[in-house]
Amino acid sequence: MDDKKENGKLKIRNIKNGISIDHIAAGRAPEVLKILGIDGGFRDSVTIAMNVKSSKMREKDIVKVENRDLDVSEINKISVIAPQATINWIQDYQVVRKEKVKLPDELVGIVECPNPSCITNKEREPVKSIFLVKNTSPVVLVCKYCEREIDSLY
């Protein structure tokens, strides 16, 4: 990797096409990778920076993925674990779109309820999972049905 320090600032290589997710809360980059389904079998280039200095949030994580787009469900999931994240869409080294994630008031069908006894986990019942955002900092979600509270997706 050709990262180098310039004027004491950490520089992370730019990607040609793909997405860059910035301002992820420090230490949560691995969860972002999970949301994106990136594991050992992933072929395109992925850059991860963890616990780097940030003027906005003291320390942050960054994830850059070549040749990848994000859908709404993935963006909503990211908003749960990294409510301050910014997503940059990059084409030919240029940022063509920039979006701050926004934690919705209600997450419909995005997060599976971890409670096996919850009606949303009963195979034959046609009930989509719905989580209500109870608290935004730190994020606390509550299942609309079984009322179980969660603070992480995994």
Added chain:
Amino acid sequence: MSLKQWDKKHIISIRDFSRDEIDFVLKKSRLMEDKLSSRKPLELMKGLILANLFFEPSTRTSMSFETAMKRLGGKAVGFSVAETTSEVKGETIVDTVRVVEGYADVIVVRHPAEGAARAASENIKVPLINGGDGANQHPTQTLLDLYTIQKEYKKIDGLSIAMVGDLKYGRTVHSLANALENYDVKLTLISPRELRMPVRMVNGLRERAIEVKETTRLSIGKADVIYVTRIQRERFPDPQEFKRVKEAYVLDEGILPKLRDDAIIMHPLPRVSEISPAIDGTRHARYFQQSRNGVPVRMALLCLVCGVDF
């Protein structure tokens, strides 16, 4: 509070209730109990039908609702235990209530899956009352608990309430604690270390300025209300540990000199050995009255959600 806002309302979780709404139900329950004790047959729900859908057995709750409906001059239909219904044939609870909506004016559902009542209520217009959904909620139990306390002391604010037993998994104590967040009470949480109330819940209570004391000792000398719950064997892999814990939280004659004169002992029932039968005849025992109070409370709720004024 206008009666209109209760008409066709689903009763799913005590967390959906504001303090004003709880107080209103308690006031109406008092009125209903007065009507009930006059012994005159009531016809408030004449011509209306209650459907009791019990996807798991609970004789007490189902009988209490049926009694409530019949005391109001209405009729009750229904089933108990999943094996006797089409659920085993593959019908979902969501479909079952949609079918029953066509038969009845009000539906009570008890189901082992948590959130079942809320999910079932979302597709129907007939009011649905949650009669217990797994380990989650049993709002009419909580309302009858509050009614029992209020009936005794004519108030809830200012009381000191001790909860004893399984505070980790106990549905009734969780719901009661949720409801008490709306009042100015002192709580003493008495349980073995393994069965403490979840930290998040305790913090939630403290955020609402409730004074909470947690202890493993059976210190109930200052309590106005002692709410006892059963400690279940399956929570302890080690039978010896279970025996030790179980015996540490038994209310028997030995505790009587320690109690306040006017303290009351409550229990959602069924009890096993946590309250000795020797307590039953004392002035402190309220658990059987508590269970009886479920009838006027459920009568009041049935009328409210069916838009029947009284």
